[in-house]
Amino acid sequence: xxxxxxxxxxxxxxxxxxxxxxxxxxxxxxxxxxxxxxxxxxxxxxxxxxxxxxxxxxxxxxxxxxxxxxxxxxxxxxxxxxxxxxxxxxxxxxxxxxxxxxxxxxxxxxxxxxxxxxxxxxxxxxxxxxxxxxxxxxxxxxxxxxxxxxxxxxxxxxxxxxxxxxxxxxxxxxxxxxxxxxxxxxxxxxxxxxxxxxxxxxxxxxxxxxxxxxxxxxxxxxxxxxxxxxxxxxxxxxxxxxxxxxxxxxxxxxxxxxxxxxxxxxxxxxxxxxxxxxxxxxxxxxxxxxxxxxxxxxxxxxxxxxxxxxxxxxxxxxxxxxxxxxxxxxxxxxxxxxxxxxxxxxxxxxxxxxxxxxxxxxxxxxxxxxxxxxxxxxxxxxxxxxxxxxxxxxxxxxxxxxxxxxxxxxxxxxxxxxxxxxxxxxxxxxxxxxxxxxxxxxxxxxxxxxxxxxxxxxxx
Numbered sequence: 001x002x003x004x005x006x007x008x009x010x011x012x013x014x015x016x017x018x019x020x021x022x023x024x025x026x027x028x029x030x031x032x033x034x035x036x037x038x039x040x041x042x043x044x045x046x047x048x049x050x051x052x053x054x055x056x057x058x059x060x061x062x063x064x065x066x067x068x069x070x071x072x073x074x075x076x077x078x079x080x081x082x083x084x085x086x087x088x089x090x091x092x093x094x095x096x097x098x099x100x101x102x103x104x105x106x107x108x109x110x111x112x113x114x115x116x117x118x119x120x121x122x123x124x125x126x127x128x129x130x131x132x133x134x135x136x137x138x139x140x141x142x143x144x145x146x147x148x149x150x151x152x153x154x155x156x157x158x159x160x161x162x163x164x165x166x167x168x169x170x171x172x173x174x175x176x177x178x179x180x181x182x183x184x185x186x187x188x189x190x191x192x193x194x195x196x197x198x199x200x201x202x203x204x205x206x207x208x209x210x211x212x213x214x215x216x217x218x219x220x221x222x223x224x225x226x227x228x229x230x231x232x233x234x235x236x237x238x239x240x241x242x243x244x245x246x247x248x249x250x251x252x253x254x255x256x257x258x259x260x261x262x263x264x265x266x267x268x269x270x271x272x273x274x275x276x277x278x279x280x281x282x283x284x285x286x287x288x289x290x291x292x293x294x295x296x297x298x299x300x301x302x303x304x305x306x307x308x309x310x311x312x313x314x315x316x317x318x319x320x321x322x323x324x325x326x327x328x329x330x331x332x333x334x335x336x337x338x339x340x341x342x343x344x345x346x347x348x349x350x351x352x353x354x355x356x357x358x359x360x361x362x363x364x365x366x367x368x369x370x371x372x373x374x375x376x377x378x379x380x381x382x383x384x385x386x387x388x389x390x391x392x393x394x395x396x397x398x399x400x401x402x403x404x405x406x407x408x409x410x411x412x413x414x415x416x417x418x419x420x421x422x423x424x425x426x427x428x429x430x431x432x433x434x435x436x437x438x439x440x441x442x443x444x445x446x447x448x449x450x451x452x453x454x455x456x457x458x459x460x
Contacts, residue, residue, distance in 0.1 A: 003058065003359045005241070006318060008249060008273040009170050013361055016272065018240050024055050024064045025239035027231045027270070029248055030120070032071040033101035034080040036295040037108055039308075039323060040245075040279040040286060046309055046390075047276045047317040047362065048243045049114040053388060054358050057350070067234045068117040069227060072098040072124050073207050073220055090205040108296040111305035113390040121230045123221070124207070129229035130221045131212040134198050136263040138213055143198055145213040146189035150199040154178075155192050157258055163267045167194075167258050170273060171250035178250075196255055197222040224255035231269070232260065242270035246277055276317045282324055294323075304402065306391055307332045313364040313389070336399075336457055338371070338386060341379060343396040348380030350388040364389075403458050409443055418447065418454050 003016040018024045028048045031037055048066075055064045077094055085093035110116075134150055137143035142160075143152045154167040154175060168174055178194050201219045202208035208218035221229075231239065237260065244253065253273065260269040281292040299308055311331040315321040351374055357366035367389070374382040386392050394402070421436040440447055440456070447456045 001356050001359050003054070004361055005272050005274060006361045007271075008275050011172075014272065016240075018059070019238065019271065021059060022063050024059050025235040026052065026055070026064070026066050026241040026243065027227070027235055027239065028066070028068045028117075028242075029227060029244040029252070030068040030070050031101075031105050032074050032076060033098045033105060034074065034077040035101060036297045037105050038286065038293060038295050039281070039299060042109070042112060042296050042308065043276050043279055043312060043317070043321070044243065044245050045109050045114050046112055046312045048274075049112075049390060050313065050358070050362060050364065051241075051243070051274075052115060052117075053390060054355075054362070057355075057388060065119070065235065066115075066117040067119045067121065067231065069230045070098075070102060070120060070122045071223070071226060072102075072122050073226075074223065078206060091207060094207060104297065108300065111300050112296070113306055113309050113393055115390075119234050121234060123226040123230065126226070126229045126233055127209045127221065129233045130199075130225050131210075133225060133229055133232065133259060133263045134212045137198065137259065140262060140265075142258075142262040144191070145215055146191075148201040148211070148215050148217045148219065149187075149189055149197055150211075150213050150215070151190060151195040152198050152255070152258060152262075153192060154194045154196075154258060157262055160262075162265065164261050164265070165257065165267060168254065170257055171254045173250060173254075196224065196251065198225045198259070224252055225259060227252070228256050228259040228263070228269075231256075232264075237264040238266055238268060239270055241272045241274060243274040244276075246275040249273075249275055277320045279321045279323055281322075283322055286323075303328060303332065304335070304399075306335055306393065309390060310335055310368075314368060316365055317362055332458075335391070336403075337375070338382070338391070339394075339396045339399045341375060342383040342386065343392050343394070343399060345379050345383045347384035347387050347392075348378065350385040351378065351381040354381075354385040354388070409445065409458075414440065414443070414445055414456060418456060421447075422454060 004013045005016050006013050026048070028044060031041060052064065052066045077097055078090065081090060081093035081097045085096055088096070134143060137152060138145070138150070142156050143150055157164060157167045158175070168178065175194055199211060199219050199221055201217045207220055209220065211217060211219045231242070242253070257269050260266065280286065281294060284290055284292055286293055296308070307328060311323070311328050312321065314327070314331065351370065353370040353373065354367045357363035357370065371382060371385060374385065383392065417436050417440055421433050424432040424436065437447060444458055445456050447454055
C-alpha cells in the first residue's frame with residue numbers, strides 16, 4: 001500500500017512520491033523560544049514526529065531528513081527579556097531567555113516521546129542566507145527598500161510573467177480578500193497594503209545585523225524570511241513536505257512560498273503542505289483569560305508524556321481536538337494495560353493493520369483501534385507497532401514505578417491494605433472490607449477481585 005498525504009495546496013489526498021527516495025526531506029515550523037510551550041504547540045510536534053517515524057520505517061533512517069527550526073529573534077523574546085532581566089543589556093537578557101526556554105522546550109518534547117529532528121537550526125545562525133534571499137528578491141523586482149525596511153510585493157509576484165504560483169494559492173485568498181480581512185500594518189513606506197516586511201531597522205539595544213540592499217542602518221529579519229532561509233539552507237530550493245499548524249497557513253506559509261518561489265524562480269517550495277487542526281480545552285478555545293491555558297510542562301507534572309501523546313493521537317491530525325480530563329484518564333488506563341501486556345515483550349514487525357491506516361494520511365485513530373485488536377493476539381506485533389508510534393520508552397517496571405513515585409503512594413502499604421481486606425473478606429467482615437476498599441480508592445488505587453486473587457492499579 002502506498003503512502004497518501006493530504007495536501008493543503010491542492011486540497012486532496014495525493015500519493016507521496018519523494019523527489020529523491022534516498023533523501024526524503026521535511027520541514028516543520030518550530031517554537032519561538034520566549035515561554036513554556038502550551039499543549040497546542042505539542043500537537044505539531046507529535047503529529048510530525050509520527051510522520052518522521054513512518055517515513056524512516058518506509059525509506060530507512062539514513063534516508064529521511066527532518067528540519068524543525070527555532071525562532072530566537074522576535075518581538076516577544078525582546079519583551080520577555082526586558083521583563084525578566086531588567087538589569088542586563090537587552091542582548092544579554094535575550095540570550096538568557098532563549099537558552100533557558102530552548103532547554104525547557106527540549107525537555108518537554110523529549111518527555112512526549114518525540115525524536116529530535118535531524119537538524120534544528122536557529123534563526124540567528126542564518127542571517128547570511130536571509131540576506132541572500134532578500135538580495136535575490138530585490139534583483140528580481142519582487143522586493144524593494146524603503147525607509148530602512150525591505151518589503152515584499154505580492155502585486156509584483158502576481159504580475160510576473162513566469163511559472164510562479166499566484167500569491168494566495170496556498171490559503172485560497174485573493175489579494176482583495178487579504179486586504180479586507182487581514183490586520184495589515186498600513187505604513188507610509190509601503191507601496192501596497194499587502195506588502196510585507198522582509199527586513200526592518202532594529203531599535204536601540206535590540207539584536208541587529210548589517211542590512212541588505214545597501215541600507216546603512218543595522219536591522220533584523222522579519223518572521224517569514226527566517227523559515228525560507230533555514231529551509232533553503234538545509235533542504236534546498238525545493239523539497240518534499242512542509243508542515244505546521246493550520247494557523248500558519250496565512251500569512252506565514254503563504255509568505256514563505258512567495259519568498260522562496262520568487263527568489264529561486266520555482267513553481268513550488270514544497271510538494272506537500274500538511275497542517276494540523278486546532279486544539280480546544282474542555283470544548284472551549286484555550287486562552288489565559290478563560291483560565292484554561294495549559295502548558296506541556298504543567299501537564300507533565302501530573303501525567304506521563306506518553307499519556308499526552310496517546311491522547312493527542314486519538315484524534316486525526318487534521319480534525320479539531322477537544323482536550324479533556326476524561327480523555328486523559330482513558331488514555332492513561334489504556335497505556336497502563338499496554339505496558340503490562342507488551343512493554344517487556346520482544347518487539348516484532350509493526351502489524352499491517354496498524355501501518356496501513358498510517359499510510360492513509362496518518363489515520364492514527366484507526367491505527368489505535370487496530371492496536372486494541374492486537375491486545376489479545378500477536379503481542380509481539382503490538383509491541384513493535386507501539387514502538388513505531390513512539391511508545392514504550394520504558395520497561396513495565398519503570399512505568400509502574402514512576403507512577404507510584406508521582407502519586408506518592410507506597411506500594412508496600414497498598415499490598416498490606418489489600419492483604420488486610422482479603423483477610424476481612426475471608427471472615428465475612430464486609431464492613432471492614434468496604435472500609436479498606438474506600439481507603440484505597442481515596443489513595444487513587446482501583447482494585448479488581450478475581451478467582452486468582454486481587455490486583456490493583458492507579459485509577460488517577
